[in-house]
Amino acid sequence: MPMIASxxxxxxxxxxxLISGMVQPTKVLxxxxxxxxxxxxxxxxxxxxxxxSVPGFxxxxxxxxxxxxxxxxxxxxxxxxxxxxxxxxxxGIGWGLVGLCPGPALESLATLSLPVIVFVIAMxxxxxxxxxxxxxxxxxxxxxxxxxxxx
Amino acid sequence: MENFTPLSAAIGxxxxxxxxxxxxxxxxxxxxxxxxxxxLLDFGNDDKGWRIAFIAGLxxxxxxxxxxxxxxxxPKLPASxxxxxxxxxxVGFGTRLGGGCTSGHGICGVARLSSRSIAAxxxxxxxxxATVAITRHVLGG
Numbered sequence: 208m209p210m211i212a213s214x215x216x217x218x219x220x221x222x223x224x225l226i227s228g229m230v231q232p233t234k235v236l237x238x239x240x241x242x243x244x245x246x247x248x249x250x251x252x253x254x255x256x257x258x259x260s261v262p263g264f265x266x267x268x269x270x271x272x273x274x275x276x277x278x279x280x281x282x283x284x285x286x287x288x289x290x291x292x293x294x295x296x297x298x299g300i301g302w303g304l305v306g307l308c309p310g311p312a313l314e315s316l317a318t319l320s321l322p323v324i325v326f327v328i329a330m331x332x333x334x335x336x337x338x339x340x341x342x343x344x345x346x347x348x349x350x351x352x353x354x355x356x357x358x
Numbered sequence: 359m360e361n362f363t364p365l366s367a368a369i370g371x372x373x374x375x376x377x378x379x380x381x382x383x384x385x386x387x388x389x390x391x392x393x394x395x396x397x398l399l400d401f402g403n404d405d406k407g408w409r410i411a412f413i414a415g416l417x418x419x420x421x422x423x424x425x426x427x428x429x430x431x432x433p434k435l436p437a438s439x440x441x442x443x444x445x446x447x448x449v450g451f452g453t454r455l456g457g458g459c460t461s462g463h464g465i466c467g468v469a470r471l472s473s474r475s476i477a478a479x480x481x482x483x484x485x486x487x488a489t490v491a492i493t494r495h496v497l498g499g
């Protein structure tokens with residue numbers, strides 16, 4: 208059942224990206240280009256998503272456990288540290304270069320477009336590079352590579 | 359603002375929010391795509407099934423839209439392979455270092471009112487806007 212739920216959630220998420228137009232890099236870049244022909248659609252997507260997710264997460268947070276699994280993986284980190292700042296800044300540069308973030312990039316694999324496939328391989332490479340880099344770090348931060356991620 | 363599509367943006371955004379809420383309510387997971395995908399590349403964990411199922415659903419959505427006559431056009435990417443590869447590397451490395459992307463921080467994290475996610479969202483929006491400003495209006499394009 209959790210697998211079917213995940214598949215359905217992926218499907219709904221994909222439909223949302225598709226209907227909103229956010230799978231199209233031109234649409235995303237139109238939002239980021241505030242000095243050009245600005246397209247505020249992405250801001251409407253965020254506000255509409257939050258209008259559903261804010262009350263939804265309040266409901267989820269009040270429950271002792273999820274409906275289909277034993278425990279929830281609610282992020283626990285609180286502090287705004289330098290990996291968060293540097294990581295978000297680097298992600299923004301890459302996002303601004305082509306207009307693709309991870310969701311639309313993976314969804315666009317459905318078109319079998321070669322540039323998208325190359326982008327996703329490079330993205331996986333960047334993630335793998337991060338994992339290797341983190342393992343090479345001296346054990347200053349005793350945190351697992353994946354468990355504490357925010358999203 | 360001739361490209362502004364508020365109605366489809368609101369419907370699509372609502373569905374994205376619904377997906378994030380359902381995934382948390384049903385399976386207890388955050389719908390952060392970089393985290394879901396990144397977890398597949400980490401050999402230490404054995405919870406890959408739900409990750410594959412979610413991504414399969416994500417890819418299935420445009421295929422199903424195609425079956426009912428709304429085929430998704432191929433996304434328009436820059437001509438330069440170097441730019442595409444550099445952008446992919448930055449998105450992959452940056453999202454893992456920063457612990458999330460547009461979905462995990464921008465929607466789920468902001469919805470949880472997490473100060474980390476609000477900070478991350480402001481930062482990646484600003485660097486993305488600066489990147490577009492430089493590539494389109496300073497370097498020309």
